[in-house]
Amino acid sequence: MKTKNIPLPEPELRAILRGADDIIAEGGRTLLSKILKGSKERKLLELGLDRNPSYGFYRDLSLEQITDKVDQMIRTGFLKTEVVNKLPRIAFTPRGWAVERERRAEEFVQEWDRWLENDVTPISMEYLKERDRSMIFLFLFKMLCSGDRKYVPFLELWERVDFKRVRVEIQHVIDALKQRERLSPSDWERLIEERIPSLLLRSREPVILACRQCGRPFVWDELNPECYTTEGLRFPELCPNCMED
Structure with a gap:
């Protein structure tokens, strides 16, 4: 029986994309399947891929079954293969990267929440440098939308170490969070709308x-803030014309 060309359930889709994130353009379908299987293969362990959050996600499935799911991700437009040095390598499609980018940004938010809850102050924010700019700005957008001043100390630590363009946006978010309580709901919404072109990059x-x-x-509008939720990225199901009908 052939697998239908429909997207996998959301938890599986996210797990496979997260598993792929550490081997983009460096590993193929088989390596990704082994990560998801939780393989103890020496090469995989030497690369530290057992630390991937999706390691062992499909530990109860066979490698063949897992590879079928990876192939389904390719057929449904979330992953693709590209030839690198004459070998096929896994890569994100634009749609797959949009989902993974949002997921990683939300992981950063959750990490900061855990640190704050446990009264942990990070030694350095250097880990946020050299990250994909669109992902980092989406993270900042989530900070802004929270309206919560609790993030300001961490943002100030981060602002000291990143590049100028990022520092400028961090400072905008810091300033906004500090004045949140003084703004009316309509003024706050207006402030967020003003930052969308800078923080939600196409x-x-x-x-x-x-x-x-x-x-x-139809082309998905990446600047639509309603698509970005704490539960994950939500693509619109209807095109603009059908939405108007």
Whole structure:
């Protein structure tokens, strides 16, 4: 029986994308499947891939079954293979990267929440440097939307070590959070809207979706803040024309 070309359930989809994130353009389908299986293979352990959050996610499935799921991710447009040094390597599609980018940004938020809850102060924020700029700015957007001043001390630590462009945006978020309590709900919403063009960056390649109603392809608007939730990225199901009908 052939696997249907429909996306996997959300938890599986996210787990596979997270597993792929550590081997993009460096490993292929087999290595990704072994990460998800929780393989004890020496090469995998030497690369530290057993520390990937998705390591062992499918430990109860066979390697063949896991590879079928990876292939389903390719067929449904979340992953693709590219030839690097004459070998096929796993890569994100624009849609897959959009999902993973949001997931990683939310992981940063959750990490800061845990540190704050346990009264932990990070020694350095250097770990946030050299990250994908669109992911980092999405993280900042989530900080801004929280409206919570508790993040200000960490933001100030981060602002000291990052590059100028990022420091500018961090300072904007710090200033906004400090004045949140003095702003009316409408003024706060206006402030967030003003920061959207700076913090929600468009990808080089657009994400093309198919409308559930008319079936036509349409370009996803990455600047729509309603798509970014704490539960994950939510793509619109209808194209703009069908939404208006």
